[in-house]
Structure formats: structure tokens, C-alpha cells
Amino acid sequence: MAAQSVGRRERVRQATLAEIRAAARRLLIEQGSQAVTINAVAREMGMSGPALYHYFAGHDELVGAVTADFFRELTAAVEAGRDSHPPGEHGPRLLGACRAMRRWAVTHRAEFGWVFASPITAERRPDSPRELAGRDFEQVFLEEVAELWRSRPFPVPAPGELHPSIRSQLRAYADATGMGLPVEAIHVVMSCWIRLYGLLCMEVLNQLDFVYPDMEAVFEECLREIAPRLGLDYEGPSDL
Amino acid sequence: MAAQSVGRRERVRQATLAEIRAAARRLLIEQGSQAVTINAVAREMGMSGPALYHYFAGHDELVGAVTADFFRELTAAVEAGRDSHPPGEHGPRLLGACRAMRRWAVTHRAEFGWVFASPITAERRPDSPRELAGRDFEQVFLEEVAELWRSRPFPVPAPGELHPSIRSQLRAYADATGMGLPVEAIHVVMSCWIRLYGLLCMEVLNQLDFVYPDMEAVFEECLREIAPRLGLDYEGPSDL
DNA sequence: TAAGAATACTTAGAGGCATTAAGCAAACAT
DNA sequence: ATGTTTGCTTAATGCCTCTAAGTATTCTTA
Incomplete structure (x- = not known):
């Protein structure tokens, strides 16, 4: 039934994860490490604040990723x-x-x-x-x-x-x-x-x-x- | 009339400045650089928040000092x-x-x-x-x-x-x-x-x-x- | 296919930080 | 004695992290 081994849901999730990390990197490059905050990253991709906690346990984990x-x-x-x-x-x-x-x-x-x-x-x-x-x-x-x-x-x-x-x-x-x-x-x-x-x-x-x-x-x-x-x-x- | 060249006022000010820097250092040693915040330093010495702005223009200047x-x-x-x-x-x-x-x-x-x-x-x-x-x-x-x-x-x-x-x-x-x-x-x-x-x-x-x-x-x-x-x-x- | 469950997101809110503004009281200078 | 300067206070703005509660969408499955 699954045309792919991982399932659509998981694929979307991985894509969002990648997008988050990319947004964080963009902020780092353009405004320095200080600018890489949960809120700013979320804002950067049109999501609002706490949504990121569905992808990372907190700021430290995002930084680690x-x-x-x-x-x-x-x-x-x-x-x-x-x-x-x-x-x-x-x-x-x-x-x-x-x-x-x-x-x-x-x-x-x-x-x-x-x-x-x-x-x-x-x-x-x-x-x-x-x-x-x-x-x-x-x-x-x-x-x-x-x-x-x-x-x-x-x-x-x-x-x-x-x-x-x-x-x-x-x-x-x-x-x-x-x-x-x-x-x-x-x-x-x-x-x-x-x-x-x-x-x-x-x-x-x-x-x-x-x-x-x-x-x-x-x-x-x-x-x-x-x-x-x-x-x-x-x-x-x-x-x- | 000045028994000392700098004046009492200035002496007290210098003492407070030294105390602030000492409190900042204590916080750094005990809790890491992240803990050295304007608010925490002020709290550390029984002053409240914005008082420190009479001694340092802002966080960066305190850090520099x-x-x-x-x-x-x-x-x-x-x-x-x-x-x-x-x-x-x-x-x-x-x-x-x-x-x-x-x-x-x-x-x-x-x-x-x-x-x-x-x-x-x-x-x-x-x-x-x-x-x-x-x-x-x-x-x-x-x-x-x-x-x-x-x-x-x-x-x-x-x-x-x-x-x-x-x-x-x-x-x-x-x-x-x-x-x-x-x-x-x-x-x-x-x-x-x-x-x-x-x-x-x-x-x-x-x-x-x-x-x-x-x-x-x-x-x-x-x-x-x-x-x-x-x-x-x-x-x-x-x-x- | 119609619940039921999981998922993705939202707003609200607590608590901390930097910083500015406004105000009060003590110390100083004249 | 008075007026200014100085040291501090609280209030308020806006940002941050992170938790809680609620809604809508999607998946699962009976």
C-alpha cells in the first residue's frame, strides 16, 4: 500500500525539519549566531513560535542539529x-x-x-x-x-x-x-x-x-x- | 576644601563600579558567561535592574569593562x-x-x-x-x-x-x-x-x-x- | 466510510532579559 | 536655602524560551 517505505507523513516532516535548519543557517549567515532564535527561525518561515517545539525539544537541540x-x-x-x-x-x-x-x-x-x-x-x-x-x-x-x-x-x-x-x-x-x-x-x-x-x-x-x-x-x-x-x-x- | 583630589562622590562611584564588575565576574565563574546579564548582576548586589545603566551604557559595555x-x-x-x-x-x-x-x-x-x-x-x-x-x-x-x-x-x-x-x-x-x-x-x-x-x-x-x-x-x-x-x-x- | 487517534499548528501566558522613560530622594554646590 | 546633580526606583515595551490548552487536518481502522 505504501508506494514508498517511509510514508508521506514522515517525508513531509523531514522536509520541514530541513527547512527549519536551512532557515536557521540563513539567519546565522545574515545576522550572526545571536539571531538564531526559536522565534526568529519560526518567523523566517512563516510559522509562529512554539510550532518549532514539534520538531526540536528546545533551542539547544536546534543548535545541535x-x-x-x-x-x-x-x-x-x-x-x-x-x-x-x-x-x-x-x-x-x-x-x-x-x-x-x-x-x-x-x-x-x-x-x-x-x-x-x-x-x-x-x-x-x-x-x-x-x-x-x-x-x-x-x-x-x-x-x-x-x-x-x-x-x-x-x-x-x-x-x-x-x-x-x-x-x-x-x-x-x-x-x-x-x-x-x-x-x-x-x-x-x-x-x-x-x-x-x-x-x-x-x-x-x-x-x-x-x-x-x-x-x-x-x-x-x-x-x-x-x-x-x-x-x-x-x-x-x-x-x- | 577637598581633602582628597577626587572627591567623595567620585570615590563612591568608583567603588560601585568595581563592585559591579566583581559581581559580574562571580556570576561568570559560578554560572558561566550566559549568566552575566544586566539583571542578574544587579540582583547579585541588591540593586534592581536599570540602576546599572548609570554605570554602563549597556550590556556590551559592561562586558567590555x-x-x-x-x-x-x-x-x-x-x-x-x-x-x-x-x-x-x-x-x-x-x-x-x-x-x-x-x-x-x-x-x-x-x-x-x-x-x-x-x-x-x-x-x-x-x-x-x-x-x-x-x-x-x-x-x-x-x-x-x-x-x-x-x-x-x-x-x-x-x-x-x-x-x-x-x-x-x-x-x-x-x-x-x-x-x-x-x-x-x-x-x-x-x-x-x-x-x-x-x-x-x-x-x-x-x-x-x-x-x-x-x-x-x-x-x-x-x-x-x-x-x-x-x-x-x-x-x-x-x-x- | 465513519468514528477515533495522531499530528500540525494556533493563541495565551508565565517568567527572564535589555533598554527607555518618568519620577523620587538624598547629596552636593553655591 | 535652593537648585542641580546623582543614585536609585518602578513602569512599560518588546524580545526571548518554553508550557499549556485548544483547533483543525490528516491518518487509521473497525
Whole structure:
């Protein structure tokens, strides 16, 4: 009897959900995160106020859903950047993923800032869409790095060189995630990640524009410094 | 007739201003930045609502004043850390300043996050207390680095190695601030600053606690990597 | 196909926040 | 002693979140 597996009702509901998130995003882009309120979103789409509570339990959940959207979009962009190089070439694939991440960040400043520079809002449950999408995002990089390690291990510090505190924390993390890399390798990866990600956070938080209004070259320099630590050959961006 | 130069009235006013900022800070620490509202602050000190508008033009100005307080306190802490080493020893003084900055950040997480991870609120006028105090803070590091450079120049990249975009932006910055350092030296300083500051931002934004619940050692490692780039000898923290 | 149930939405309302306006009382200046 | 300035109050507007109650539409099913 059902021409489609989900039923018309559910389809309409999903469409409305998508429309709500789109309206919220529009408000974010055009008027800033402060403007993304339940009332404003409802108004934006011709509904009035409390109707949205049929779709989201409250403001926080709406925010979380929108954030998850952004994470998924960013993940897709990063995967596309990665896949612009053939499967075996882990070096170019990683650099492509990093560049895609920044490109998405600078072409979607409001969204990136919303995701990463948010005041770490309410206690986040590990099974919320936001956290799920966040882990998927991390996964893209972690997987590629793990494959890189397996195909061509990069140089790591000697076991004794690692500070005991860092070692034990990495040990706990490796055990918890079941990642196959030795702690020394994770350490190298994390220090690269911290530099890259920290730079991006500062760019989006406008903490550096007093000296660098345009950070493209600074980012490339960061990549050039990071690449050899992962045993990669740095290559300039393909669009140069 | 005035026994004191400022007059009793003005003194009382200043005391009330200080009390307001203190109440705002208490709310921030105990209930988060969201709780710092005009009404809540007024209630906190037994006044009712609109009274605060005799002291601050609005919510934004109150926020700015509190931020300036934090900047000043952080600046004093950094200066103290710097001055725990004699005036001529620029290396230890710089490391001391960096460590003091992190110590203040981790012992005042709410305040540091408020200052540095804020959504870069309203358009900031360059003469606001917040911006003034912010520049004073930067100045502490810049001055010490400039003295270091003059007393013992650190290695810099050859002029041709600098990306033209980076070079021209640094040129503009150097000209605007009238700092006496060559652009290559500023470049080294900035890349060190970005790493240090980016790490701190990520720590306070809780972006790294999924792997590093305790980042003390990670920070020291960052210092150890940065020190040689400024021609400094890294020395472990004094409290070890 | 005619109830009955679920769904989508509405308005009303409580309580909080930012901010302006109007007013009162104490402190100050002359 | 008087008039002004200052510190505060309450009232009121308009926005926000969120709950409650009610209506209409759609789906289900007997």
C-alpha cells in the first residue's frame, strides 16, 4: 500500500525539519549566531513560535542539529579534497583534506566559527547528532593517517623521549579508541593536528587579523612545516 | 576644601563600579558567561535592574569593562612571571612570561575563555578599555622580544624565503606599529606566538581534552620547540 | 466510510532579559 | 536655602524560551 517505505507523513516532516535548519543557517549567515532564535527561525518561515517545539525539544537541540549539518558538510568537503588524489597516495590525500578543511572554513566563516568557536555550550551527550557528526569528521583524518602509517611509517620519537604524562594520556586515548598506532605515532599526529587546527581556530576567531588579514600563505607554511613530520613531501597547492 | 583630589562622590562611584564588575565576574565563574546579564548582576548586589545603566551604557559595555579587568590581571601575572628573572636574561624572562600566561589561563579558565574565546562580539572601537588593555598585554611580549632581538638576535629566514604575501603583510604591520624589528624577525616571533597562543586557545576551548585532559606537559613541549627558534636555551619549569 | 487517534499548528501566558522613560530622594554646590 | 546633580526606583515595551490548552487536518481502522 505504501508506494514508498517511509510514508508521506514522515517525508513531509523531514522536509520541514530541513527547512527549519536551512532557515536557521540563513539567519546565522545574515545576522550572526545571536539571531538564531526559536522565534526568529519560526518567523523566517512563516510559522509562529512554539510550532518549532514539534520538531526540536528546545533551542539547544536546534543548535545541535544545525551544528551537525555543518559537520556533515565539512566532512563531505574534506573527503572530496582528499579524494582529489588517488587512493594510494596518502601524502597528497592528507594535504588535500587539510586544504579542503581550510577552504570550507574560510568560505563558510560563520558556520565554521559556530562549530568550533562556540562557548562549548550545554553538557553534550555522546550520542547526540552533533557528537556523532563530530566523530565522523575526526575519523576522516584519523583513518587516512592510520593508512599512511601502515603504508609508510613516519619517524617517531624514541620511547624514552616522551614525557610520562603525555605517554600515559596517549596510552589511554589509544586504548579507548582502539586505534592501531603506537603512542609515539599518535603523539606526532596530535602535535601536527594541534598546529593546523589551532591556526584555523585563531583565524576564524579573528585573533590574528591584526597582523595577517589574509592567512592563506600562513596556512601553507604551516602545512610545509607539518608535512615532513609525517614523512610527506610538501607540494604547493594544486591551484597555483 | 577637598581633602582628597577626587572627591567623595567620585570615590563612591568608583567603588560601585568595581563592585559591579566583581559581581559580574562571580556570576561568570559560578554560572558561566550566559549568566552575566544586566539583571542578574544587579540582583547579585541588591540593586534592581536599570540602576546599572548609570554605570554602563549597556550590556556590551559592561562586558567590555570586565574583559579589560581580566586583561589587566593577566598582564600583571605575565609581568610577574617575567620579572621572576633578572632584567638582562631575556630568555628566562620570556619563558617565565609564557608560563605565567598559561598558569593564569588554567587557574582562571572562565576568565580566559571569556577573553579569548568570545565570539568577537560587537564592532570594537580601538579606544575602548578592552582594546587598550589588550594592546598593553601584547606589548609585554613584544617589548621583551624586541629587547631580546637587540641584545642577541635570533636566526631568521633569508629574505627570499619569505612568501611575498606574508612579507608584505608583515611590512604593513611593522610600519603601523613602528616596531624596530626586521620583517623576518617578526615572522619568527609571530609563528612562535601563533603556536603558543593557539595551543592555549584550544586548551581553554576544550578542543583537546578528548586526548589530553592535562595539557601541562604538552605546553612545556611547545615551549621546548619554540625556544630554539628564538635562540633561547630551554630550561624546565622552575617548580620542578 | 465513519468514528477515533495522531499530528500540525494556533493563541495565551508565565517568567527572564535589555533598554527607555518618568519620577523620587538624598547629596552636593553655591 | 535652593537648585542641580546623582543614585536609585518602578513602569512599560518588546524580545526571548518554553508550557499549556485548544483547533483543525490528516491518518487509521473497525
